[in-house]
Amino acid sequence: xxxxxxxxxxxxxxxxxxxxxxxxxxxxxxxxxxxxxxxxxxxxxxxxxxxxxxxxxxxxxxxxxxxxxxxxxxxxxxxxxxxxxxxxxxxxxxxxxxxxxxxxxxxxxxx
Amino acid sequence: xxxxxxxxxxxxxxxxxxxxxxxxxxxxxxxxxxxxxxxxxxxxxxxxxxxxxxxxxxxxxxxxxxxxxxxxxxxxxxxxxxxxxxxxxxxxxxxxxxxxxxxxxxxxxxx
DNA sequence: GTAGCGCTGCTAGATTTCAAGCACCTTCGG
DNA sequence: CCGAAGGTGCTTGAAATCTAGCAGCGCTAC
Numbered sequence: 001x002x003x004x005x006x007x008x009x010x011x012x013x014x015x016x017x018x019x020x021x022x023x024x025x026x027x028x029x030x031x032x033x034x035x036x037x038x039x040x041x042x043x044x045x046x047x048x049x050x051x052x053x054x055x056x057x058x059x060x061x062x063x064x065x066x067x068x069x070x071x072x073x074x075x076x077x078x079x080x081x082x083x084x085x086x087x088x089x090x091x092x093x094x095x096x097x098x099x100x101x102x103x104x105x106x107x108x109x110x111x
Numbered sequence: 112x113x114x115x116x117x118x119x120x121x122x123x124x125x126x127x128x129x130x131x132x133x134x135x136x137x138x139x140x141x142x143x144x145x146x147x148x149x150x151x152x153x154x155x156x157x158x159x160x161x162x163x164x165x166x167x168x169x170x171x172x173x174x175x176x177x178x179x180x181x182x183x184x185x186x187x188x189x190x191x192x193x194x195x196x197x198x199x200x201x202x203x204x205x206x207x208x209x210x211x212x213x214x215x216x217x218x219x220x221x222x
Numbered sequence: 223g224t225a226g227c228g229c230t231g232c233t234a235g236a237t238t239t240c241a242a243g244c245a246c247c248t249t250c251g252g
Numbered sequence: 253c254c255g256a257a258g259g260t261g262c263t264t265g266a267a268a269t270c271t272a273g274c275a276g277c278g279c280t281a282c
Contacts, residue, residue: 123260124258159257159258159259161259161260194255
């Protein structure tokens with residue numbers, strides 16, 4: 001799923017290449033079929049091959065991904081998660097400016 | 112693993128309770144044994160039961176977790192990830208103050 | 223047109239995981 | 253001390269996953 005989300009869409013071959021410790025091509029195809037059975041991806045034909053896309057839109061999926069990480073590793077504290085992220089990211093000055101602006105905006109809304 | 116990281120340490124019963132769509136107790140025990148075989152957890156005896164702890168410390172694990180989410184869902188942009196996190200979190204004024212202070216500090220360091 | 227390449231559909235076997243059940247051990251209460 | 257409760261070790265079988273291999277389809281180049 002990570003690969004599909006990262007690429008936006010992906011073929012079996014792309015998934016295979018992108019996977020670390022790569023399994024066999026057969027396995028990837030079986031995996032994608034299972035993911036489709038479970039409703040996590042759809043495929044459409046593109047020329048001779050299948051292109052798989054997630055059924056849950058990226059934005060929604062990343063919300064849950066962030067929420068899960070916050071829950072699992074930061075005891076539910078988003079503030080702590082943001083802090084860790086800023087701390088480990090070495091952001092540029094421009095990035096920091098953008099974040100500061102965002103914080104100001106959040107302050108307005110929270111009022 | 113999520114459960115173990117969330118609790119810091121956990122017994123088989125705790126993992127079972129914490130799992131959504133709970134599998135059988137046997138399955139949880141097998142799972143923990145496999146995780147131990149793969150080196151992801153260790154156990155030590157506590158009274159009559161086993162308590163499992165992660166081998167990789169929480170802080171290190173959460174760094175990779177964050178990095179993975181950033182990579183998968185934000186095209187590697189931590190700035191975008193932080194923005195999304197702030198946006199979806201409805202943080203308190205005090206939290207926002209703390210983050211602003213952190214941003215200032217990051218600015219100092221990046222200079 | 224047709225030969226070749228790449229990809230899918232399908233089958234089948236090996237391996238791994240899921241689950242249940244039972245014997246034995248550790249603790250706790252009376 | 254002794255029995256009960258709850259946990260683990262182990263075995264066994266069912267189910268799912270991993271993998272290989274082959275036939276057939278769809279493009280592409282010649």
